[in-house]
Amino acid sequence: MNVSRRHLLKAALVSGAAVTFVPRSVLGGTAGTSPNEKVTLAGIGIGGIGNPQLKDARNAGFQVEALCDVDDVHAKKTYDEFPQARKYRDFRDLLASEGDRIDAVYCGTPDHTHAIITLAALRAKKHVCCVKPLTRTIEESRAVLKAVREAGTATQVTMEPHTSEWACRTMELIYAGAIGEIREIHIWSGRPVWPQGMVDHPKFSDPVPSTLDWDLWLGPAKKRPFAAQWPEDSPYLQMACACWGGRSVYHPFNFRGWTDFGTGSLGDMGCHRANLPYKMFDLKYPTRITASNTRMHPAAFPIGCMVTYDYPASEKFPEIRMVWYDGGLKPSVPKCMGNETFPAEGVLFVGTEGMMFHDRILDPERAKKFENVPKTIQRRGGVMPEWYEACRGGQPASANFEYSVPVTEFVLLGNLAVQTGKPVEFDPVSLTVKNNPEAEALIAQPYHNGWTL
Numbered sequence: 001m002n003v004s005r006r007h008l009l010k011a012a013l014v015s016g017a018a019v020t021f022v023p024r025s026v027l028g029g030t031a032g033t034s035p036n037e038k039v040t041l042a043g044i045g046i047g048g049i050g051n052p053q054l055k056d057a058r059n060a061g062f063q064v065e066a067l068c069d070v071d072d073v074h075a076k077k078t079y080d081e082f083p084q085a086r087k088y089r090d091f092r093d094l095l096a097s098e099g100d101r102i103d104a105v106y107c108g109t110p111d112h113t114h115a116i117i118t119l120a121a122l123r124a125k126k127h128v129c130c131v132k133p134l135t136r137t138i139e140e141s142r143a144v145l146k147a148v149r150e151a152g153t154a155t156q157v158t159m160e161p162h163t164s165e166w167a168c169r170t171m172e173l174i175y176a177g178a179i180g181e182i183r184e185i186h187i188w189s190g191r192p193v194w195p196q197g198m199v200d201h202p203k204f205s206d207p208v209p210s211t212l213d214w215d216l217w218l219g220p221a222k223k224r225p226f227a228a229q230w231p232e233d234s235p236y237l238q239m240a241c242a243c244w245g246g247r248s249v250y251h252p253f254n255f256r257g258w259t260d261f262g263t264g265s266l267g268d269m270g271c272h273r274a275n276l277p278y279k280m281f282d283l284k285y286p287t288r289i290t291a292s293n294t295r296m297h298p299a300a301f302p303i304g305c306m307v308t309y310d311y312p313a314s315e316k317f318p319e320i321r322m323v324w325y326d327g328g329l330k331p332s333v334p335k336c337m338g339n340e341t342f343p344a345e346g347v348l349f350v351g352t353e354g355m356m357f358h359d360r361i362l363d364p365e366r367a368k369k370f371e372n373v374p375k376t377i378q379r380r381g382g383v384m385p386e387w388y389e390a391c392r393g394g395q396p397a398s399a400n401f402e403y404s405v406p407v408t409e410f411v412l413l414g415n416l417a418v419q420t421g422k423p424v425e426f427d428p429v430s431l432t433v434k435n436n437p438e439a440e441a442l443i444a445q446p447y448h449n450g451w452t453l
């Protein structure tokens with residue numbers, strides 16, 4: 001469904017004249033390509049998380065029409081899952097050939113190619129769902145914001161929704177005063193489960209398999225040779241607490257640790273963890289960000305870090321401090337939790353009258369007192385059902401791009417403090433960083449190999 005169809009549908013719904021899709025051909029779309037009333041979808045970057053997320057999209061109602069991946073082997077299980085879908089290697093060919101046959105685009109590639117794919121899809125007036133983090137740099141996130149405002153299409157980022165049962169319950173309890181005024185929020189992740197802390201890129205290289213287009217994988221990143229796997233005895237593999245991506249150097253999965261391609265543990269999990277606090281306290285931009293981390297070499301993110309964000313008071317909420325931990329670091333367990341330990345991933349709210357670990361009020365007496373706080377916040381169906389509803393002209397998805405840019409910039413700003421080792425005082429309007437020119441230089445990074453934003 002293109003934008004004009006969407007507006008027609010919206011008008012029909014408002015007038016009560018229609019409750020289902022009008023066939024595409026009636027509305028001037030490409031006749032015959034969408035005989036049913038589903039929203040047609042193309043998936044780009046489908047070999048990793050793209051596989052389960054495209055299945056979720058199908059379950060939500062999307063019709064998967066076309067697929068694109070630069071690696072035939074990694075993508076095979078998804079090609080097999082959707083045998084009817086037309087296949088592409090280059091997303092530009094997909095967008096050029098599919099034209100009006102697709103309404104929506106899902107992007108599941110590594111972080112360094114989110115922006116080019118998302119921008120191309122928005123400029124083609126497609127609805128877009130991009131995996132988190134929306135972009136790898138702040139310049140990219142602002143370009144995406146401009147493009148989505150121009151396109152006016154339905155968008156979504158795949159971070160853990162603040163519309164789930166536990167997230168809504170947490171908000172209801174905190175808004176009801178369960179732990180007083182919130183002063184601090186601690187969020188953490190057990191990542192990285194891939195190598196980080198590398199001193200430099202490998203000195204070895206490997207032949208590129210015929211099943212992989214390495215140049216397309218690199219996209220706008222600096223050209224460098226393909227390296228397949230770390231040697232079995234590599235210290236980088238031993239240093240990682242787990243290697244979910246196996247021994248791969250870059251592809252698949254282990255791009256995460258490299259500054260040219262990924263955004264580290266903060267980029268991997270920060271949007272998931274920060275989404276609820278951002279929604280709950282209407283957070284936008286911190287005034288100051290400071291980081292403490294293990295040794296940082298320019299090529300790769302460090303093994304562990306702790307990043308502190310200070311937010312100014314708003315009309316509704318007082319000043320708030322949020323602290324991020326990864327690499328096995330966690331906040332200290334409060335005395336009232338006795339011998340309990342924190343799990344690998346978590347969020348702890350510290351208020352003037354107590355603490356909450358996720359939606360659990362730690363003081364049993366206060367927990368009892370707030371048992372019957374009514375449910376007032378709308379629960380929704382999850383990432384893909386929300387996006388499907390938005391594509392059909394309904395309520396916007398909870399992590400639409402307009403909402404998600406500050407959450408994405410939360411992780412990107414934290415990385416500026418980690419990468420430069422200095423405090424960051426960012427001006428979100430002029431995109432400058434007071435007293436930290438090295439951080440300011442990372443806001444916009446060079447695009448290589450002829451690619452532009």
Ligand SMILES: NC(=O)c1ccc[n+]([C@@H]2O[C@H](COP(=O)([O-])OP(=O)(O)OC[C@H]3O[C@@H](n4cnc5c(N)ncnc54)[C@H](O)[C@@H]3O)[C@@H](O)[C@H]2O)c1
Pocket residue numbers: 044045046047048049050068069070071074075089091108109110111113131132133158159216217219251252253254267268
């Ligand atoms: N819950 C979530 O929202 C969630 C979970 C996991 C990963 N992610 C995000 O998804 C992204 C991918 O992570 P992954 O673990 O699936 O990685 P992966 O390396 O396993 O998969 C990425 C896929 O994209 C393909 N690809 C790479 N460049 C491409 C290009 N230019 N065009 C088309 N295809 C291309 C690769 O061949 C591969 O199949 C990351 O940004 C990650 O942060 C999100």
